[in-house]
Amino acid sequence: MSSETRRMRTNILVTGAVGQIGSELTLALRERYGADAVIASGRKTPPSEKLKASGPFEWIDCNDRQVIDDAVTKYDIHTIYHLGAILSGVAEAKPELAWNVNIDGMHNVLKVARERDCAVFVPSSIGAFGPGTPLDNTPQDTIQRPNTMYGVTKVAGELLCDYYHKRFGLDTRGLRYPGIISNETVPGGGTTDYAVDIYYQAIKQKKYTSFINAGTFLDMMYMPDCIDSAIAIMEADPAMLKHRNAFNVTAMSFDPELLAAEIRKHIPEFTIDYDVDPVRQAIAESWPNKMDDSAARAEWGWDPKWDLAAMTEDMLKVLGEKHERGLI
Secondary structure: OOOOOOOOOOOEEEEOOOOHHHHHHHHHHHHHHOHHHEEEEEOOOOOOHHHHHHOOEEEOOOOOHHHHHHHHHHOOOOEEEEOOOOOHHHHHHOHHHHHHHHHHHHHHHHHHHHHHOOEEEOOEEHHHOOOOOOOEEEOOOOOOOOOOHHHHHHHHHHHHHHHHHHHHOOOEEOEEEOEEEOOOOOOOOOHHHHHHHHHHHHHHOOEEEEOOOOOOOEEEEEHHHHHHHHHHHHHOOHHHOOOOOOEEOOOEEEOHHHHHHHHHOOOOOOEEEEOOOHHHHHHHHOOOOEEOOHHHHHHHOOOOOOOHHHHHHHHHHHHHHHHHOOOO
């Protein structure tokens, strides 16, 4: 990406703004573009006081196309970050709900965006891959045959966004996210959530029982890099984008043992044991150990800033301070 970033068109609507990524992305967008230019929205879960106080909020169920259209019209929306989704663990327990939210809801967003000429960001995931995909240095373009409902919805979403771009000229963009680790929001039902919860338990109990087995490597990313990537892809020059939906992006790859060893550098008495959840373990084993994100680096300048050591130090510092104040 050039030194002069392309500013995305505002105003911006964020669906799923009370979720793990949405809550922090909304605040970052408001800091960058102005509080009144970024409209947060949610379906059921009330926003935090911090999110609610930072700017406008609307209740939006993305399965109701008219409600989406009303909000887009009311606020003269030009860019939509569509983050409303059911995550992997919950999706396996409730596959019909996952399809309903992840596909039907997203399709409503795309239809409104086409009618109202909005750019759209839709995140995909390492869940879009499956057991037939190369696990190491997973290519940008490769076989995608996931065996989970979450994965099926992510592949379908990528294809649908591609279709709307090619067929209707809609400016759709997306990223295949790895596991996202945050010090702000608690785990929400994803397979990679062990890598968030382990830090909380390290601070509170000095021990952790992992539902993912030792030796299970997965791609991960710290939230600041996640937020930066979502903004950077939408600010990128569209002429540079050969791939749109969706770019592999990653920052680090580790298994529970490597993560525990890094935590012990700060909390020597920390211990880890295992009570493996067969459903989430099977999901994890079907996902890449490490993605090749060279296309994102070449086409729009993706460059993560956080590695395992730096992330662990920051996570433990922030969560330790919260624990001392009785917030976790």
